[in-house]
Amino acid sequence: MIRTxxxxxxxxxxxxxxxxxxxxxxxxxxxxITEATPVMGYLHRGTEKLAEDLNYTQIIPxxxxxxxxxAMTTNYVLCHGVEKMMGLEVPERAEFMRLIVMELQRIASHxxxxxxxxxxxxxxxxxxxxxxxxxxxxxxxxELCGARLTYNYMRVGGVKWDAPVGWIDKVREFIPYMESKxxxxxxxxxxxxxxxxxxxxxxxxxxxxxxxxGLSGANLRSTGVDWxxxxxxxxxxxxxxxxxxxxxxNGDCYDRYLIxxxxxxxxxxxxxxxxxxxxxxxxxxxxxxxxxRPPAGELYVGIESPRGEIGVHIVSKGKAEPYRLKFRRxxxxxxxxxxxxxxxxxxxxxxxxxxxxxxxxxEVDC
Amino acid sequence: MxxxxxxxxxxxxxxxxxxxxxxxxxxxxxxxxxxxxIQHFEPDKCIVCNQCARICPTECITLTGKANPDPxxxxxxxxxxxxxxxxxxxxxxxxxxxxxxAIVMTGNFELASYSRDELFKDLKWLDDNNSxxxxxxxxxxxxxxxxxxxx
Amino acid sequence: MGSxxxxxxxxxxxxxxxxxxxxxxxxxxxxxxxxxFFERKVIGWMQFRIGPNRVGPWGLLQSVADIAKxxxxxxxxxxxxxxxxFILAPALAYVPAFAVLAVxxxxxxxxxxxxxxxxxxxVALSGISTIAIVLGGWSSNNKYALxxxxxxxxxxxxxxxxxxxxxxxxxMMSGSLNLRTIADQQGDWFWQWNFLPQIIGxxxxxxxxxxxxxxxxxxxxxxxxxxxxxxxxEYSGFRFAFFMLTEYVYVYAIAAxxxxxxxxxxxxxxxxxxxxxxxxxxxxxxxxxxFFLFWIRATLPRIRIDQLMGLGWKVLLPVAILNVFLTxxxxxxxxx
Numbered sequence: 001m002i003r004t005x006x007x008x009x010x011x012x013x014x015x016x017x018x019x020x021x022x023x024x025x026x027x028x029x030x031x032x033i034t035e036a037t038p039v040m041g042y043l044h045r046g047t048e049k050l051a052e053d054l055n056y057t058q059i060i061p062x063x064x065x066x067x068x069x070x071a072m073t074t075n076y077v078l079c080h081g082v083e084k085m086m087g088l089e090v091p092e093r094a095e096f097m098r099l100i101v102m103e104l105q106r107i108a109s110h111x112x113x114x115x116x117x118x119x120x121x122x123x124x125x126x127x128x129x130x131x132x133x134x135x136x137x138x139x140x141x142x143e144l145c146g147a148r149l150t151y152n153y154m155r156v157g158g159v160k161w162d163a164p165v166g167w168i169d170k171v172r173e174f175i176p177y178m179e180s181k182x183x184x185x186x187x188x189x190x191x192x193x194x195x196x197x198x199x200x201x202x203x204x205x206x207x208x209x210x211x212x213x214g215l216s217g218a219n220l221r222s223t224g225v226d227w228x229x230x231x232x233x234x235x236x237x238x239x240x241x242x243x244x245x246x247x248x249x250n251g252d253c254y255d256r257y258l259i260x261x262x263x264x265x266x267x268x269x270x271x272x273x274x275x276x277x278x279x280x281x282x283x284x285x286x287x288x289x290x291x292x293r294p295p296a297g298e299l300y301v302g303i304e305s306p307r308g309e310i311g312v313h314i315v316s317k318g319k320a321e322p323y324r325l326k327f328r329r330x331x332x333x334x335x336x337x338x339x340x341x342x343x344x345x346x347x348x349x350x351x352x353x354x355x356x357x358x359x360x361x362x363e364v365d366c
Numbered sequence: 367m368x369x370x371x372x373x374x375x376x377x378x379x380x381x382x383x384x385x386x387x388x389x390x391x392x393x394x395x396x397x398x399x400x401x402x403x404i405q406h407f408e409p410d411k412c413i414v415c416n417q418c419a420r421i422c423p424t425e426c427i428t429l430t431g432k433a434n435p436d437p438x439x440x441x442x443x444x445x446x447x448x449x450x451x452x453x454x455x456x457x458x459x460x461x462x463x464x465x466x467x468a469i470v471m472t473g474n475f476e477l478a479s480y481s482r483d484e485l486f487k488d489l490k491w492l493d494d495n496n497s498x499x500x501x502x503x504x505x506x507x508x509x510x511x512x513x514x515x516x517x
Numbered sequence: 518m519g520s521x522x523x524x525x526x527x528x529x530x531x532x533x534x535x536x537x538x539x540x541x542x543x544x545x546x547x548x549x550x551x552x553x554f555f556e557r558k559v560i561g562w563m564q565f566r567i568g569p570n571r572v573g574p575w576g577l578l579q580s581v582a583d584i585a586k587x588x589x590x591x592x593x594x595x596x597x598x599x600x601x602x603f604i605l606a607p608a609l610a611y612v613p614a615f616a617v618l619a620v621x622x623x624x625x626x627x628x629x630x631x632x633x634x635x636x637x638x639x640v641a642l643s644g645i646s647t648i649a650i651v652l653g654g655w656s657s658n659n660k661y662a663l664x665x666x667x668x669x670x671x672x673x674x675x676x677x678x679x680x681x682x683x684x685x686x687x688x689m690m691s692g693s694l695n696l697r698t699i700a701d702q703q704g705d706w707f708w709q710w711n712f713l714p715q716i717i718g719x720x721x722x723x724x725x726x727x728x729x730x731x732x733x734x735x736x737x738x739x740x741x742x743x744x745x746x747x748x749x750x751e752y753s754g755f756r757f758a759f760f761m762l763t764e765y766v767y768v769y770a771i772a773a774x775x776x777x778x779x780x781x782x783x784x785x786x787x788x789x790x791x792x793x794x795x796x797x798x799x800x801x802x803x804x805x806x807x808f809f810l811f812w813i814r815a816t817l818p819r820i821r822i823d824q825l826m827g828l829g830w831k832v833l834l835p836v837a838i839l840n841v842f843l844t845x846x847x848x849x850x851x852x853x
Contacts, residue, residue: 009660017742031664031822058423061457120742122733122819125377128564132386146400146471146500152457160462161400188376188816191369194734195818347664348821351743370817377563377816386565 006034009347013042017120017351020361026342026350033350036342038335043365051325056082056156056292059325064150066327067363069112072098072105072141073305074363075154077327080235081301081312082156085294093282094158095237100171100274101141101153102236103267107178108137109306110260113358117257118189120355121198126189133181136174143167156292158285172275175268182264190261196254203341203353204252213337216330217308218263219357222248222255229304236303240277241270253356260358263306293320300328307331307358331363397473399501402458404474406499407447407492411468414442418460418469426454444468449492451477451485461503473498537629541618549765550580556811563815590754595658598751602656607752607759610649613642614766621773622697624783624795635696636688639774640681643729646763647673650738653760654748665747668822669738673729675826679833680725686718686844687711687778696774700782705791710781717840719779721833726771728829731764732810734817737825772806780806 012023021042027035047066051059056078063078064071076098083090090098115130138148145153145161153160189195207223220227228245230238246262248255296318302311308330315324334357341353388395397403414431427449431442460469472495479485487495524530554569554577561568569579594603620635622628632638647670654666688694690711691702703710712719728735739747749760776782780802783795820828 007660009664016745031668054423057459058421061423061455061459064457065455118818122736122740122742123817124560125380125564125815128566129380132565135386142401143398144400146398146402146458147456150455150457152459160458164398164400184376187372189373189818192373192818193367193369194820196369197824198818198821346822348737348740348743373816374812377812380565381559381562383565385562385567387567 004029011350013039017355018361019116019355019359022359022361022364024338024342024350024354026347028347031346031348033342033345033347036339036350038338040332040335040361040364043361045366047366048325048327051322053321055320056294056322059322060154061150061152063327064152065362066329066366067305067307067310067331067360068149069360070105070109070306071149071151072101072153073303073310075151076102076236077301077303077305077310077312079154079156080303081299081314082292082294084301085297085299085314085316086156086289086292088157088288089286090158091283091286092237093162093279094284094286096274096278097159097163097284098154099236099238100168100271100278101144101151101159103270103274104137104140104171104174106267106306107264108134110264111137113260113306114185117355117358118195120351121195123189123192123195126185129181129185129188133178136177140167140170140174143170155285155288157288158283160285162284168275168278171271175272175275178268179265182261182268185261190258199253199257199352199356201250202253202345202349203356204250205337205341206251209337209340210251213340214333215308215337216333217304217306217358218256218259219308219334219337221245221259223251224249229302229309233302235301238270241273243267243270253352256356256358291320293318294322302328305330307360307363308334327366329363329366331357331359331361332366335359335364397475397498399473401471401473401475401500402456403472403498404451404456404477404487404495405449405461405469405492406472406495407449407469407489409444409447409468409489409493411466412444412447413466413468414444415465417463417465421459421463422454423457423459424453424455426450426452427460444489447489447492449487451487452482461500467503470503471500472496473500541629542615545615545618545766545769546762548769549762550584552765552768552807553583553761554580555807556814559808559811560815563812584758587758588755592754592756593751595751597658599656599658602652603751604756606649606653606656607756607763608649609652610646610763611759611766613645613649614763614770617642617770618766618773620696621770622700622777622782623773623799625701627796628697631695631697633693633695636684636694636699636778639696639770640677643767643770644673644677646767647677649763650748650760653752654738657748657751659751661744661746662748662750665738665740665744665750668740668744669731669748671822672731672735672737672825672829675829676725676728676735676833679721679829679837680729682834682837682841683718683721683725684778685837685841686715689841689844689848690714696777700777700784703781703784705784705788707781707786710779710784712779715779715840715844717836717843721837721840722775722779725829725833726775727810727813728825730767730771730810732768733814734820735825736819737822740819742819768807768810772803772810775806776802 007028009026009028011026012018013021023039025037025039026033047062050062059078060075063074067074111130111134115127118126141151142148143164144167145151207225210220210223210225224247226245226247231245243266246259248259294316296316298315300311300313302309310330311328313326314322317323338357342350419427419429429447430445432445434441434443458471461471474495474497558568570576572578572582594600617639619630620632620638650669651666654662687699691699693699731738749757752760776799783799785791785793785798
């Protein structure tokens with residue numbers, strides 16, 4: 001009899017494919033994983049606790065730093081929660097601005113995912129392709145709000161900046177450009193046999209498992225569950241636009257891949273309609289009391305971030321600071337299924353599956 | 367096999383595509399006007415209202431005022447004004463609340479230094495940091511005519 | 518030039534051989550330096566970048582600077598590493614990589630050793646590098662390095678088999694294991710070169726060769742997104758440089774071997790282009806193969822280890838054997 005020993009391998013926190021400081025302790029039998037324990041918290045900054053000492057405007061820059069790949073949606077969820085609590089009206093133009101930046105952000109976020117995922121799988125060109133096009137969005141944001149990553153753009157009751165002259169036209173020009181680039185991405189990667197062999201059927205789970213684990217976003221929709229908060233519980237002005245929610249069938253990495261790329265196309269569709277209907281004038285900031293004090297009570301709102309349902313639970317005691325602020329971070333919740341998916345997979349599939357979930361460690365650790 | 371060849375075609379085509387590399391730092395990058403770079407502070411405009419220090423989410427601004435040396439005038443003038451760029455997140459909230467635009471953002475962003483002490487910028491340094499100052503500073507609460515809006 | 522080897526060995530001759538060895542070494546080192554430079558340039562261009570351009574004119578000295586940096590770096594040996602093997606591995610990897618170059622003929626006249634089992638010599642020696650990589654992975658006493666080393670052993674052994682069998686067709690057609698004879702016997706027109714009559718063998722050979730080189734899409738031993746750097750994760754400084762050097766010398770060797778075996782060596786594609794010196798044709802074909810390696814590196818993702826094994830044993834090996842069979846049938850029916 002050959003006696004084989006299990007190998008305890010520490011993947012991360014410093015590892016090129018954990019997308020930041022995330023750590024998984026895996027037990028390997030040869031190259032097959034018998035047990036996986038995710039360890040998180042290396043990027044924990046205590047955002048929720050810090051928020052208890054800050055007023056609502058001050059929390060907005062902190063939300064930038066949670067999901068730093070998609071800061072606009074995180075900005076939005078907090079402002080949206082507070083507005084809902086206080087019953088504030090947001091001007092139409094501001095809603096349009098928010099929607100446009102959120103959809104641009106969704107594209108940018110999926111581009112980062114696409115590039116890094118292919119980097120995980122071993123192709124390095126897609127990363128540069130994706131970042132070249134993301135750069136255009138980032139520059140648009142830079143022009144709009146003066147930052148390239150941590151925008152701090154939204155405010156309770158509106159947005160900080162109106163679009164600069166010519167900005168909307170730049171967005172309009174970007175849409176057909178991105179559509180053509182999306183086709184290029186498909187040509188470069190999607191048909192590649194090696195790529196398909198790598199991700200087809202990997203990390204598959206069924207709809208019930210996905211719901212049991214509380215997954216959301218592409219991770220849930222890849223199993224065929226039609227749940228997109230933009231459609232299911234419309235917020236902002238999403239109900240005015242036509243778009244489809246791409247769904248998968250098999251719940252594997254390949255479906256998640258296709259869904260994310262298709263979501264880029266759908267976002268472009270929304271953007272196309274939004275820039276056409278963009279109101280020609282109007283305020284971007286509603287009437288907001290000088291000090292923002294939501295009435296005592298509790299409220300939860302969730303919106304669809306590129307990664308899934310991002311939610312904020314505000315407990316207010318009627319003060320300028322929240323009594324308790326809890327973020328439902330999709331990366332964190334989606335990560336729960338990881339140990340289950342990894343058992344019986346190889347070391348190589350660990351990277352494929354982890355990448356397929358699409359986590360941002362800033363959001364996981366918050 | 368077809369997919370592989372298609373992909374090879376894309377990379378071959380991009381061999382001659384336009385390159386996107388910039389020549390930074392040989393050619394400095396000009397940021398758009400709204401860019402939130404290192405703050406510029408004008409002591410003459412400051413009325414020591416302390417709003418910037420209060421709104422700062424990271425509490426990186428410390429300031430002290432002193433009585434106006436001109437006995438005719440009331441109010442205070444600024445004495446010291448320090449921003450700790452180790453913790454400043456350039457969130458723009460200080461310039462947003464400043465009633466006199468004494469503190470404004472600039473397009474400068476190069477903060478790297480060999481020592482942490484150098485990141486502690488005082489009034490004089492911030493006053494001298496007066497290039498690329500942002501023109502359009504704050505449009506929340508500003509009168510509608512002053513807004514540089516689209517269309 | 519090769520005829521010198523037949524002369525009696527004198528001190529003068531030995532010195533001459535040694536000098537030629539040194540010249541080849543210098544050429545190979547120059548190739549490696551600029552292969553790395555052009556790899557970075559080509560991949561950069563394919564990714565909308567301009568590649569290295571800071572050191573020297575057009576960045577031409579970038580690789581030189583990198584090598585100088587590697588040589589000056591601290592040589593770290595992990596405390597728990599198997600010291601002797603750890604030191605031995607990089608050298609052991611490099612020596613066969615350089616030694617196989619002896620049998621490559623560049624033109625009719627320009628060659629080093631004229632061995633009548635040249636091809637066998639090449640394959641046999643290149644197998645030694647596998648041992649070095651396993652040794653490097655094992656002696657580092659690092660789990661990632663171990664996984665990389667083990668993968669490499671499995672991969673290189675699996676792909677050596679189809680690699681050898683895929684060239685059997687060529688050997689049968691030319692009736693010789695001598696690389697000079699093989700190159701010489703390919704016809705004057707480009708469709709008479711081995712890559713068309715031996716198209717199955719050629720495809721299998723290219724796939725297996727890329728795998729032997731541990732390059733994308735078969736770069737599993739060093740798969741940086743999974744194993745960080747694989748077998749050489751603990752190596753630094755010039756020991757690491759040796760592993761890199763080995764990889765690129767094998768690129769040189771495989772590109773030259775493919776040219777000789779399948780692309781007609783120094784022959785011009787059309788007889789009326791014969792006035793162009795053979796070495797130019799050789800270099801052109803050689804550069805094309807090197808470019809092809811860079812090109813697929815810029816495009817393809819990495820294959821998985823189980824798929825790699827499946828491809829090697831279930832696809833390439835049967836196809837290669839089929840190719841031998843078909844060649845035999847063809848030779849029996851039409852040539853004899």
